[in-house]
Structure formats: structure tokens, C-alpha cells
Amino acid sequence: MMHGTENQDEQGDRSLHTPKGSASRAPGSEADAPLLRLVGIDKSFPGVHALKNVSLDVYAGEVHVILGQNGAGKSTLIKTLYGAYAADRGYIEIEGRRVAVARPADASALGIAVIFQEFSLIPYLDIAQNIFLGREAAFSRFGLVDSAAMHAAARTILDGLGLDYDTHAYAADLGVAQQQMVEIAKALSQNARVLVMDEPTAAISERESDRLFQTIARLTEKRVAIVYISHRMKEVQMLGDRITILRDGAVVTSVLRDQKSQAEMVGAMIGRPSGSQLARTPRSPGEPVLLARDVNTAKLSDISIEILAGEVVGLAGLVGSGRTEVVRALFGADPIASGEIALFGSRALATLDRRVRAGMALLPEDRKREGLALPLDVRDNATVASLWRSFTSGWFSPAKAERDTRGLIAQLGIAAHGTRQSVHTLSGGNQQKVVLAKWLAAGSRLFLLDEPTRGVDVGAKAEIYRLIDQLVDGGAGVVVISSELPELVQLCDRAYVMRDHRIVGHLAGDQLTERAILELAVHQ
Amino acid sequence: MTIPATLDIRPSSLSPDAAALLGRFVLIVLIAGALTAVDPGFASVSNLLNMLRQASLLFLVASGLTLVIIGGGLDLSVGANLTLSACLAAAAIKTTGNPWYGVAVAIGAGTLIGYANGLMINRLQLPPFLATFGMLWVAQGIAYWFMAGQTIYGMPMSFRYFGTGFFLGVPLPIWITLVVCLACSILLHRTTFGREAYFMGANQTAALLSGVPVERRRLLLYVLSGLTAGIASLVYLARLNAAEPGIGEPLLLPAIAAVLVGGTSLFGGNGNIGGTALGAILLTIIVNGLNLLNVAATWHPFVNGAVVLVAIIADLVISRRRSGSG
Amino acid sequence: MRTTRSIRCVLAAVICGTLFNSAVRADGEVIAAFTKNQVDPHFEGVRAGVAQMAEKMRATVKYYTPTKPNNITEGMSQLEDVGVTKPNLMLFMPIDAKAQLPTIKRLIESGLPIINYNDRGGDAPYLSFVGQDDYKLGYDIAKTLFDHLGGKGNVVILEGVKGSTTGDERKRGFDAAAKDYPNIKVLASQPANFQRLLGMQTMENLIQQFSTIDGVIAAADASALGAIEALNAAGRKNVAVVSINGVPEAVEAVKAGSLLAIAEFDGFKIGCVATAVGLNAIRGQSAPKQITIPGAIITKANYAPWLVPYKDRTCPTPDAYIAK
């Protein structure tokens, strides 16, 4: 380690307590022209109106926080800004000049750098090479890259972030947090005028976060504009000079810091006064269908959960808090280091396929990668989990599969023109219904639904809610993971809240409110 | 309710699989027609049967390979497997005089090699390409060692019937091909195992998370590939009347070519056994045609390579157009 | 890491075991005998002859064969590698004379006595060449066939490996004989590389191409046997097939009548004589520059001696052929 621990803590504390710099950072003095303007950006995908007439002004030297729930349109906005998506309407201005950003290269040329949530590091290039990927020319002499100079430059950038990583280490050998920091270093190295950070602290530790905040402070002093996306209210309060809240693809409000309280902002994100509740009919659950006690895995600590038949249990928490890992562990997809899982009153069977046959079902977060075989048709996808059940002899009858699939299509209202349509041509909502159909056919009694309505349009959403109700009425146990708090609150009878890979709270009945979840889930 | 992203405006049109099969069939008929025009002798029953018999040997090696490739794997050891199985079977027949021992040995050895492949891939998590590549060397080496430079020849007539005999006027290898083709087809389309194999090939993670016991299914796929290599070794042995340690190796790449020309993608999850049969026939008929046109044998590799390239590019163009329109 | 360690232990055990098994037994001179592949039984005959004579003369033999049949680069590597072990005598047959000649010359210069056998190995100071007259074998067997056909008819030729002396010389013999018979028409001459499968496939193709074939000349037994399978399968029973070599399987075919005749190219005899000449030479006797073993025509009338398994045959001595 290069720095004394005490010293670092001190610096960290200072940055927390005095996050603001001098008066030179007084942002957005309305006399200045904005450095970057997004004007009337509109973007639709099949079935989803992702951005609705979004306008945004970003001033040099300010931190502009964009707040919004998952699915509010933040990521689409960034991708449009970076030229990864083309906007249907609207345009981008830099220093008052209208610019065309058709490709990521254009954005780079204009001084816009983005730190994406999905990492774009090359596994077997080292840190320095990753930082300067595509910009090696600066270190080239006679066609050869001056490795020493490049590593020295990388060293400088890392030192600026207070990171003592070896610049020769491969990206593949880095942990998630380290990769995130390298992504940040990579963006910083571009000397960008506008730096977009998409939840940069989601995966990194507090100390690294503090370093990042110091860096942000230094950058803003140099008149760099930061567009900062985060869920963490504390960061928002501490960093944000201007805060724009997005909801359902539209700008709800854009305010200066201190103009709104935390409660007001949460309210604006949710879309109605915090604390309001939709009517929830109380259910009367039955026997436990799943009981997990002190489950530990490589990524989880001491998970204890109980799910009863006939109830919907939410699993809340920020992205990266370990929600998905919990359902994967329960499902048998990830190995368990210690702890016990009981399924339908007996010890859980060892392998995933046996758990499926016992009646467990998983609707994965990434349905395209983990839930569906995209090139195959609706019938293949809808029947795959129930083959063992519908065709106990092992003989497959296309006619019966056809009948079953037609039944499922009708039952779920899947908009496909036939059972043989390949699923990659279906819309997101219909794809999701196909995954559900797969488990309905399998006669599952315990459903683990990971973000069941992500990327799904409003109509399909309602149908999925209705279906969950039906399942529960039929005596199934349902676990729902969702980043959309209203959804959780509306759907669930009770909820476990996660933070840092462990369960930090359990809310039931009247306690189960969006505010209560947020308070437990965010870093305090 | 949302409208699906694509609306196929030809609800009665052929499924892509059927269209691909039909396309290849039409191509074969066209080539056959052209060859008959050049030389009427081509269309004679004896020549057609002879050609089908040649194709049947290629098909048998390629059939199990097709299953493995559909399931998202690859088996480079089929040729070496065939060699070793044939050598062991020949030895068994020579020492016992009973062809059925040979059948048992060939099928046993073939299956065992397939099983070993499956185990290596499942348990040791070696990539299929490398595991079966290693197995290729091992099986080939054992065959050399076992044969020690000799040839085992002179199979009893009762056994040779598998390779040279006729049943209802049709050579037995063609019957065996029909049986294997039918069996594979039933396996793929009429058993749950087959449906799971397609699903595994298309998306292994999704298969696993849908409760498909992927490792067991994969093991079975490699065992089946070994089994068909064993069956093919019997037909080869009966046809050639002798076992040499060099018979299988030259078959590997043509077998893979037959699978690919048949429209099965190396990425897994699509294709079918009928395509492989047509692929084998297509490759054979082209060689046959070249001979008929008096084209020197030195051109054969060139033409085979060109056929493979044309086939994959044609499939690409067709699938792009399909998804482009949708 | 335990897995790794156990793997290493197993590997060490395997390699040690193999080495121990084959550790050099210093017993008389060491002969390095080369053959071209492990597939063709002709070379098994060669190795059997070498083995028998070496045992009789109390020498030890090491055999070298490329792992891939007739692979020239592997053959060259083996030649280089064996040079290092300094055997007392090398019996060498080229896979490709032109390619291997420079290496052979260097080995001879380094003082290694080399006997060239089976195929001619080009112009190098070998102790001796022991082989047969491939041209004459080709000419004789073609003549046998043409006489059988009454001097007229359509024949096809299945050549050997192009570029090999045996293959090219035999082909020259076939062509010379064909020239002597004006009414014999050579329909086609295609390579079958001394192989069975290629012989069968080439024949199948030729059958489709030509409606009447009266005779087939194969440069080796294996190709002929493959061709016979193809002819039988096509129902062409009345085609006379001849070949060169005389491996037991082919002799049985002569006995059964499916093969008309074979020109004897006797690996066993070549192996015996080459070994004897070589050992005699390094033990101080002078070696004749060349020993050509005459090849008989094996027919239904005289096949019996060639049906005896190699291990039961008796090695001829070089004297039997030097006297000529």
C-alpha cells in the first residue's frame, strides 16, 4: 500500500465534510451560456417511448446530477448523448453550437467522455493500455508505443485518483471495483470537457468513492462539466450543483441544490407524494414453500428468507446490492458455501434441474441471455422447462406441444402470429411472457421473478401484474425483485431489503412503503 | 396490446428449416439433371445407388457429429474413433469368427470414446474443440499401436453383407443410413432429449436455468456421436473388407463439411439430420459429376472448399434477408 | 494445486515407465531401420525381415516410421533425430529421395554407414542398395495382364505415390509394356498412393466413367484390393486385376481368384538382405554396391510360399542374390 491509512481517512473525511470548493464553483450563474445543451431529445424503441422531449442544460464547472428510477430513461439519454443511439428528434448543442453526434468517435472529438455501467475494458490488456486504448498515438515513436511513457501517464492519472494499482495488471485480474476505477481513469485521461458518470459508485468502496469525489472537485475547478447519475441521495446532496429528475422518460424538474429536500426529490422520482399507497388486498398465506437459513455464498452473507405459499415477497435494494445473487443461490445456479435451504418443506435438492422439477422457477433479469433461446421459436421456448412433465415417456409430440403452446399464448395474451415465430422477433413484453409461459407450463409453485417488468411496456406490465396475482391466488409463492419501488410496494405483501450483499431489513404491512425501502437501501 | 416487432406477412410460407432443405434438394436435382444431360448413364439406377452408397458412408460419420454440433459442441475425434473402432472390431471378428462380437466391440469402443469426450468436457471443463482434438491423437495412436503395422483383412461373408449386401435391390449401407437418419430425426424432433439438445445449442445458459440437465444431455450427445462413429466403422470395415489404422483420419474434414453444407451452423441450436444427409449427397454428387465430366481428381479439394464457402455464404445471405425483412 | 501435482506425478510415472521399457539394451550393433508408414503391410514385411536377420546376427533394431503415413517433414525430422543417436548402421528408404538426400549425405559424411533399401535414395555414397527393379516389376506385371487379356482391351492404372521412386519407376514399366501392345488401350492412369481406401474410391469413380474396363494395374496390393472391392460392389466381376508387392492378404486374393497376379516386391526378403549386407559391411566384409532381388510373378499356380506368415519364413542370405 502506498499511502498511510490514517492519512487517507483524514482526506476522505475532509472531502465528505467540505465537499464544496471555492466560489469559483458557484455554478450556473445564469449569465454563462451552458456548455452542453440537450434540446427536445425524443427517442422511441419498439413498444417503449424511452425519452420524451428531454432538454437539459449543463454548465461548465458544475456537477449536474440526473436522478430517476430504473427505467426512467437515464441510460438511453446517455447513450444518445454519446452517439450510441440516434435521437428521433431533438439536437445537441455545445457552447451554443449545434453539433452532430452520430458515432461515439464524434462525441470523443467534442470532448464528451462517458463512464458506462457496463465495462468496456479489454480483459487481456493492462491498465495503462486500457486507459489509452485508441489514443496510443500520443505515445508513439517511430510506430512503436513508448510503453514507459504510457505507463507513466497512466500512473499520473491513477495517482490523481489515489489508486496504487499496478499499471501493468491485466483488466481481467481486476475486481469489479477496480475495473470501475480504471473506467473512471480512462474517462479522465481524455481531458474531456463533459464527463458523464453512470452510477460510478455503485460497485466501489467508500474510500474509493471519496477519492472519486475529490477528483470530481478538482475537475470542476478546471471548469469540466460533470453529468452524474446516482441513486444515492447522500451523494446527490453532497455533489450535485444542479439536479434533474427524470421519470418515465420525461424531465420532471430541474433544480439547484438546496432548492428541494431529500424527501421532495424522492417524491419527484416516485411521481406522487412520498408515502402514498395503492390499495393492496391483504392475502392469507399458507405453508412455507421456501426457507433459507444463514446462506452464505461467494457474494452473499447470512441470507435468511422465508417464503409462504400464496404470498408475494419483494426483494428490494439498489442495483448491485446482491438481489440477483440471492435468487440465483436459492435456485441452485450458484454454489452455496454454507447455510440451509428447505424447499416445500424438505431439504432442497442438490441440482438446479431437480429444483425445477420440484416446482421452482426463475425469471432471470437478463431474459435474452439467460431466459430464452432467441433463435428458437415460441413453442420451443415455452415448452423447454416442461418437457419432462408434459412428455413423461420422453417421446415428444409436436401436436401436443403445439396445443399446449397455443393454450399458453391465449392464456398470457402473447402477441405472436403463431407458435413457430422465433422469439427474437417478439417485443420485450411478449418475450417476458414467453419466459413466464415456460414456467406456467412446468407447473411451478415457487416463482423467483428478477425484474419481471424491465423493458416492458405499460400494457404488458399490467398483464404481468395480473398474472402474478393469479399465481398467488393459485397458491404459489412469488419472489419479486424490482428496482421500481411503486411496483414492489404495490405487488408485495412484504419485502426484504438488501444492502451490501446482506439483508438489512424486512418490511411488511403498513411498514412497506417506498420511503422505508429507500431509507434502508441507500447508503447512510 | 403491443404489436409484435415483426409481422410475417406470409403465414403459409415454409419454415426456414424446410426451405433450407428444399433448397438443397432442388440443387441436387438440378445438378443431377445437368449431369444426366451430359451423360445419360448418370441417371442409371446402378449409378445412383452407387453414389448413394458412397454418400452413406460419409453421412454415417457425419450423423453423430450433427447431433453434437446442434447441441452446441464439436467432435473432432469421429475420424480417429472410426479408425480405432474398426481395428478393434476387425480383431474381434478375426479371433472369434463371430461377426456379432465385432459389432459389439465396434459399438462399445465407439461409445466409450464418445463417453470419454463427454466426461472431459463436463468434468474437466475443457473446450470441446480441444478435448476432442486431444482424443483424436489418443485414439489414432492406440489404433496404430494396436495394429502394429498390420492390416486385418478377410472378414466373413456374413459380416461383409453390412457393406456390400443388397436388400430389396438396395445396398445395405443405404438401408443403414436410412435407419440412422430416421433414428436421429426421431431423436431430434420426437423426443424431449432432441428438443433439449436444440435449446442447449441455442443458449446453454438459458437451458441450464430452465432446468435442462445440461451435463447429462451433453454426455449423451457425445456418446451418440461415438455410437454413430462405431456404426460407421462397421460399414467401412464390411465395405473395405480390411481394417487399417489409416482409414478414418481423412474422413473428419469431409464429415464436418457435410454437416455445414447441410445447413447446420457451427454455433449450434439449428440444423437437422436431413440437411446433413443432403449435404453428404451434394458433396458426393459433385465429385461424381466431376468424374463424369472428366475433371481431374486434383480439382476435388478445390470444388469441395468452394461448395462449403458457397453454402455458408448463401445461408448467411438468406438469413440476413429474412431478418432484414423482419 | 493438488490436482496439478497428481497430474505431474502420473505424467512422470508414465514417461519413466515408457523409457524404462525401451531403455537401450546394449547387445551387439544397433540398427536404425526406416519405413514409410505404419499402414501398409509391405513395410511390416520389411520390418519382419530386418528383425529376423538382426536377431540371427545378434544386433538390435530400432524402427522409425512417421506418425502420419508418408509424411515428408516428419520423415526428415526422424532422419535428423536418429543421426544424433549414432546407431551403428542405418537402413534407409526415402519418402522423397530428392528431399531427404542432403540430410542423408550429411549423415554419411559424419561417418554413419547407411544401406539404402526398398526405394532408391538418390545419388549418395550408400554402402549398398538393396531393392528390386521397380521398372521391371511394372513391365512384367503389365505384360502378364496384357497377355491374359489376349493383347487387347481397356485397362486402367492405379499409380503409386507420385514422386516416390517405386511409384514412378513402376509407372514407367506399365507405360513401356502398354507401348508394346498396340491393341491395349489405357483408359486412365490415376494416383491411388498405394492405399486401399483411395484405390477403392478411385476405382469407383473410374467405373462410373468407363462402361467397359477389362483390366486394372495397381502399383501396390493395397490399391488393388480396394479396387477389387469397388469392382465387386459394382458387379463388375470379369475385370482382371494385377498388382505389385505380394502381402499375404493379396496372395490370398490370388488364391481365391479375385486377383490375377502379383509381381513380387518382397519386403521380407529386402529387409533380410539389407540387414545382412549392412551388418557384414560394418563387420569388415566388403559390400556389393547393389543387390537387386528378382521378383517372381505370383499366380494361382505358385502362390503357396507367399502365404506363409512372415515370422515363419526363413531369411534368404545375400549370397543367393550376389552370385548373379
Next chain:
Amino acid sequence: MSVTIQLQRRSGMGQFLSAIPGAGLLLILMLVLFTIVNPRFVSQTNLMNVGLQTSLLLMLALPMTLIIMTEGLDLSAGALLGLSGVIVAEALLAGWGVLAACAATLAVSIAFGALNGVLIAYLSLPAFVVTLGTMGLMQGIALVLTNGDPVGGFTPAIETFYRSQLWFIPTPIAIAAALYAALWLLLYRTRLGNYVIAIGGNKDALRLAGIRANLVHLAVYVLGSTIIGLSAVLLIGRTNSAHPTVGIGMEFEAIAAVVLGGTSFEKGQGWLFGAVLGALAITVLRNGLNILSIDSSLQVVCIGILLILALLIDQARKQFVRRTA
């Protein structure tokens, strides 16, 4: 969780040892064993033999490493080697100068490399299938040009070149070493090298960085073909003749060498020096077994076992690293 994690260093002795692939360990083991059993194994002549034999395999294995690092494969390498040799030989026989003959080969190699590259990089067709097809094309052309016969009798300059020495180093070894050095520089000291690694690792990220990833991908195949085409000169120097089928199967040997060396088919994980280790391991195995007069059939089995063992060792090593990280 600790904030600073001891990162793996790419330099340093400890890292070097843990980075030795299975092939390296097996190589050391073989060297020791063979030397104990037959000391002639380490004689100068034999080491020279090993060097010469390895150098030819390396001419294929080194470019193959780059191709495999892009998650590709080149089954046509052996066929191209044969074809290039034939073209050089035929051109020389037709009275062309050595340089003109090389230029002809170069043109053909580049054309085929570009064909492979376009189909693989731009059309995203699987490399295995594409190169299987072009392999047929190349083999066919070589056979048609020569009618299947070996071509010999061209200028002895080629053989003299192969047998010549630079100082005390045989020219082929020097050339292989130079090629290694050049590719090492390319891969580890130039921009292009980073992009090659990036194609296998994350082609989309490379595109996002504003690089024409497809062009780089294409360049890898063209470069590989060029090297293979030119190395045919060494091969026909060695055999003093050009055999149209000489290279058949050599692509698999080269792939085996690369994989033995610890280059993986995934994510651009590769190591150029690994190809040297892998090629050495294969050559030493064959050479050692020859010197110990082990039966050829067992040699074949040994190569298979060596391959699987090396993969297993690498797997175990990776798991070990992951556990300690």
C-alpha cells in the same frame, strides 16, 4: 473487503513462474528426463535439430497465435504453406527470379488472407468454417498446379539459403527468432497489437474507442497469411522440392502448439512466447521419443496426452490463481 488488493504483477519472478503454462512445465520435465536417459539429447547437433524443426513449426504457430487471440482459427494455414511452396517452385522453374517468385507467393497469400479476413471480420462467419472452405480451395489449386506431383529441380539457392548460417545460427532459426521479435514488437509495443488483443477481448469496446475493428481483424488474417506464405520458402528449402500436400495437418500441429502454450480460444487471452514453448514441447517430445526409439504409434498417443495434460494443468493453475486472488 480490503481496499487495496495485491494485484497480480506481470513482471517479476514469482509471476513469471505462475505464468508458465502447462507446456512449460512439461517441457522442463521432458528435457530433464530425456537428458537423463540419453545424454546425446543435449548434444549440439540435436539441439540444432530441435531448433530447426521448431523454427518451421513456429512460422505457422506464431501467426496462428495472433489469429487465435482474436477468437479465430486458421485451418487453411497448412494448405497455404503447401500452395505457397508450389508457387515459388513453379515460378522458379518458369525462370522467374527468387524475388519475383516470392512476390508471386506474397500476392497469393495476401489474397487468401484477405478472403479469410473479409468473410470472418466483415461477415462475421465462423472462422472454423471459412478456413475449412479456403483450405479446400488452396489445396485444390496446389494440386491442380502440380498435378499432384512434387516439384523439384529449381535453383539450389533455396536449399543453400535454408542450410546457411548467420554467424553460428542456422538461418531458419534466425528467421524464426526475428519473426518472434517482430511479432512481439507488434503485439506488445504497437497500437495494432493492443487492437489485436482487443478484438478477442471485446470487439465492441474497440469500436467504441473509435477504432476500425473490422479492418484490424482483417489485417490479422492478412498478416498471418503473408508470414505463412513466405515461410514456404524455408520449407521448400528444407525438402529441396515443393510438395502440394506437405502442409496438410500442419495447421493442427500449429494449433496444438499455440494451445499448449496457454493461449485460449476466448477473450484474447494469449501469450506469444507460449507458442514458442508449445512448439518446443511438441518438437522435443517427437525428437526425444525418436532418440529413445519409442514406437511411432506411442508418439501419437503421447501428443494427445501431452495436449490434454497441458490443458488440465492450465485449468488447475487458473483455479489456483482465482482462489488466491
